[in-house]
Amino acid sequence: MVEPLRVVHYLNQFFGQIGGEEKADAAPRLHQGPLGPGLLLQERLGERGRVVATVICGDNYAAERQETAGEVLALLRGLEFDAFVAGPAFNAGRYGLACGSLCAAVREARGVPCVTGMFAENPAVEQFRRRAYIVRSGSTAREMAQAMEAVTALLLKLAAAPDETGVQAGGLAVSPEADGYFPQGRTVNVVGDRLAAARAVEMLLARVQGRPFHTEIPLPAPGRVPPAPALRELRGACLALVTEGGLVPAGNPDGLVGARASSYRAYSIAGLGSLRAGAYESVHRGFDTSAVNADPNRIVPLDAARQLEAEGVFGKLHETYYVTSGCATWIESSQAMAAGIAAELRRNGVDGVILTAT
Amino acid sequence: MRLELLVHRIRDLRAGAPTRLGGGVLTVDTAALGEALRAAAGIEVRVELARPGESVRLSNVLDLIEPRCKDDAGGAYFAGFHAPLQVAGSGGTHVLEGLAVVETGALRGLIGGVIDLSGAAARLTPFGSLHHVVLETAPRAGMDKTSYAAAIRRAGLEAACLLARACRSAAPDERRTYDLSLTAEGSASSLPAAGADGAPRLPRIAYVCMLHALGDTRESYLYGQRVRDFTPTLLHPNEVLDGAVVSHHYDISPGMKNTTYTFQNHPVIRDLYARHGRDLIFAGVVAANQPVRLEDKECSAFMTARLSAHLLRADGVIITKEGAGAGDYDLMRQCQAHEAMGVRTVLIDNEQINASGIGEMPLIDVTPYAEAMVSTGNVEELVHLPEVARVLGGDTMVNVPGSLRGPLRLESIVIPGANSTLGLTSMATAHV
Numbered sequence: 001m002v003e004p005l006r007v008v009h010y011l012n013q014f015f016g017q018i019g020g021e022e023k024a025d026a027a028p029r030l031h032q033g034p035l036g037p038g039l040l041l042q043e044r045l046g047e048r049g050r051v052v053a054t055v056i057c058g059d060n061y062a063a064e065r066q067e068t069a070g071e072v073l074a075l076l077r078g079l080e081f082d083a084f085v086a087g088p089a090f091n092a093g094r095y096g097l098a099c100g101s102l103c104a105a106v107r108e109a110r111g112v113p114c115v116t117g118m119f120a121e122n123p124a125v126e127q128f129r130r131r132a133y134i135v136r137s138g139s140t141a142r143e144m145a146q147a148m149e150a151v152t153a154l155l156l157k158l159a160a161a162p163d164e165t166g167v168q169a170g171g172l173a174v175s176p177e178a179d180g181y182f183p184q185g186r187t188v189n190v191v192g193d194r195l196a197a198a199r200a201v202e203m204l205l206a207r208v209q210g211r212p213f214h215t216e217i218p219l220p221a222p223g224r225v226p227p228a229p230a231l232r233e234l235r236g237a238c239l240a241l242v243t244e245g246g247l248v249p250a251g252n253p254d255g256l257v258g259a260r261a262s263s264y265r266a267y268s269i270a271g272l273g274s275l276r277a278g279a280y281e282s283v284h285r286g287f288d289t290s291a292v293n294a295d296p297n298r299i300v301p302l303d304a305a306r307q308l309e310a311e312g313v314f315g316k317l318h319e320t321y322y323v324t325s326g327c328a329t330w331i332e333s334s335q336a337m338a339a340g341i342a343a344e345l346r347r348n349g350v351d352g353v354i355l356t357a358t
Numbered sequence: 359m360r361l362e363l364l365v366h367r368i369r370d371l372r373a374g375a376p377t378r379l380g381g382g383v384l385t386v387d388t389a390a391l392g393e394a395l396r397a398a399a400g401i402e403v404r405v406e407l408a409r410p411g412e413s414v415r416l417s418n419v420l421d422l423i424e425p426r427c428k429d430d431a432g433g434a435y436f437a438g439f440h441a442p443l444q445v446a447g448s449g450g451t452h453v454l455e456g457l458a459v460v461e462t463g464a465l466r467g468l469i470g471g472v473i474d475l476s477g478a479a480a481r482l483t484p485f486g487s488l489h490h491v492v493l494e495t496a497p498r499a500g501m502d503k504t505s506y507a508a509a510i511r512r513a514g515l516e517a518a519c520l521l522a523r524a525c526r527s528a529a530p531d532e533r534r535t536y537d538l539s540l541t542a543e544g545s546a547s548s549l550p551a552a553g554a555d556g557a558p559r560l561p562r563i564a565y566v567c568m569l570h571a572l573g574d575t576r577e578s579y580l581y582g583q584r585v586r587d588f589t590p591t592l593l594h595p596n597e598v599l600d601g602a603v604v605s606h607h608y609d610i611s612p613g614m615k616n617t618t619y620t621f622q623n624h625p626v627i628r629d630l631y632a633r634h635g636r637d638l639i640f641a642g643v644v645a646a647n648q649p650v651r652l653e654d655k656e657c658s659a660f661m662t663a664r665l666s667a668h669l670l671r672a673d674g675v676i677i678t679k680e681g682a683g684a685g686d687y688d689l690m691r692q693c694q695a696h697e698a699m700g701v702r703t704v705l706i707d708n709e710q711i712n713a714s715g716i717g718e719m720p721l722i723d724v725t726p727y728a729e730a731m732v733s734t735g736n737v738e739e740l741v742h743l744p745e746v747a748r749v750l751g752g753d754t755m756v757n758v759p760g761s762l763r764g765p766l767r768l769e770s771i772v773i774p775g776a777n778s779t780l781g782l783t784s785m786a787t788a789h790v
Binding site: 192199290 | 574629674675683702703706707709714717718719720731734782783784785788
């Protein structure tokens with residue numbers, strides 16, 4: 001006999017039977033055992049689980065205070081429980097935000113399965129579906145029974161799965177299609193029953209014959225970076241050299257990685273007329289580095305820049321070059337590195353950048 | 359052009375002398391084979407055997423090759439590379455099915471892979487269920503990675519040929535015919551003509567096989583020829599199935615390369631053959647390169663698309679790639695070039711998201727035409743590998759911390775074949 005699941009349930013002031021809108025400012029409180037819709041939850045759980053406590057909080061209190069989630073976690077600190085259910089919130093905006101944020105917070109802090117339910121148009125769905133399991137529900141509490149059924153079914157599955165997902169578990173424990181929750185924006189590997197090549201041929205035949213098909217890799221929205229206005233005058237401008245070519249001092253003293261970099265390095269070129277072969281190496285893993293290693297100036301064009309600086313084509317060269325490895329880089333990492341380098345350049349009065357890529 | 363594969367199914371693998379095949383049991387004289395390979399390749403080679411289901415992990419895996427030889431007097435194989443230049447894809451070819459020669463080796467700059475032969479990880483790659491003749495190699499003192507890789511390549515191809523030649527007197531278990539003048543059901547001259555008898559015209563489908571051409575240890579060879587300065591060319595599908603393409607990827611992550619074994623058992627070509635004359639007309643193959651320079655990439659895509667559109671008269675093409683980011687660029691250029699000439703496309707690719715799977719794949723180039731793509735999985739998802747009794751290929755790897763005995767937690771990209779961009783994998787993705 002499996003131990004019954006100890007479940008904590010979250011409700012707003014209305015469903016928690018404190019009062020109506022006049023009690024919307026009520027602070028979170030803990031009630032032993034189930035209450036209101038929690039009785040239905042208990043009924044659905046049957047022998048498999050026990051609603052050990054109910055957290056009740058006013059809608060305004062939860063919606064207006066960022067610290068509410070922390071307060072609820074504090075209330076639960078001494079309590080042992082295995083799963084968390086919030087709502088369902090249907091199409092209620094403030095209640096939805098509270099259910100979404102608490103499911104996310106409890107999942108992250110306590111590592112237990114957390115499930116809520118909402119109507120598709122509840123704004124909290126878009127805000128929290130990536131961090132919480134939100135089951136698709138009807139728009140009003142008239143559909144409480146079906147919603148609680150779906151919430152309970154998903155909760156029990158999650159509680160039984162050793163690993164929520166994962167290709168090695170022999171398939172997905174849960175999926176948006178089978179379990180009716182809003183997709184969390186996560187891609188997981190699954191072993192299917194057909195070779196990818198066969199799927200490709202089938203997809204192509206469908207496409208050629210005008211039958212419907214579903215791409216397996218949704219195209220990313222093209223990110224657009226508006227270019228900075230052109231420099232009106234180069235003669236007084238300070239220029240910097242920036243590269244994603246992985247060029248570092250020989251031996252890579254600061255340990256720049258060759259792929260999937262999330263940080264950059266800065267090296268002084270003060271007093272140097274060019275980069276000496278042998279003194280630098282590229283650790284980049286995405287291109288044949290032999291030409292760059294033979295002449296490092298071909299990825300960080302210091303020799304040419306010094307010549308143009310001497311000729312007065314531009315004002316002066318910034319005496320530091322910035323480098324990372326642009327190979328299989330996560331977009332978030334690229335954005336963070338770019339922001340960091342740009343801030344340093346701006347602080348140092350740099351007007352323009354020669355950005356060399358591989 | 360008719361290719362007949364004389365398939366010998368390998369059901370068990372043992373050490374012993376002489377090397378021979380009987381009743382599905384392959385006996386290998388590992389000492390004699392090692393000696394022959396040392397002589398052929400000029401490097402240290404030790405031969406080890408491993409069977410599926412054993413608590414064995416293969417490490418530092420660089421390439422896998424299916425043992426083959428021709429059914430002629432010489433029995434030479436891998437035309438243009440390891441044998442005289444002759445057209446591959448016709449006549450008889452002996453195949454030791456269920457067996458792979460595994461090249462292993464470690465040197466700064468080479469990037470190896472890991473294959474488990476038991477447990478859950480074995481099911482993530484088709485290579486996990488094969489019998490393996492593992493070549494444990496070591497470089498000569500002072501050898502650089504290019505010459506070491508070339509020597510390993512010689513050892514691997516030689517081993518594949520020697521093993522097949524030693525077995526070719528055995529009666530094959532199956533004869534598998536590849537001939538475009540036959541339908542999938544094997545009937546000759548019944549390929550429906552365009553619109554004949556009011557039947558709907560079968561779509562003409564071609565396959566664009568892009569080959570990496572990025573450096574001495576990061577490329578694939580066609581008939582022993584480098585494809586760096588190369589104009590895309592038409593191929594008969596049998597040529598690919600019969601050893602015309604040899605993988606030479608030694609310094610790229612396993613998840614981003616195509617092995618020689620995969621070309622020999624090319625899943626797109628085999629699937630198109632399986633539906634030829636029934637659901638589609640297999641119009642042919644174009645071999646295209648993935649060159650280094652941007653303008654060459656554009657040009658390669660253009661030169662390929664005109665072959666698909668005007669010579670093969672394809673309604674649609676499957677396009678595959680090798681390599682990671684630059685390969686995605688090639689994939690998108692090919693897609694765009696084909697669609698612009700009215701040829702529909704489907705692209706096969708794997709995804710590099712991150713370990714959590716949260717976020718978008720960082721494609722460096724996107725064409726809006728790329729609306730039909732097949733995913734062979736997120737190469738960065740983590741895989742748990744248990745402790746094993748035996749590791750072949752070396753107990754350490756530059757890209758894996760700790761002992762290869764395990765337990766290990768590795769990205770899927772380290773497992774050859776798991777996320778194959780030729781599509782020889784059942785891996786797919788779910789969006790949850």
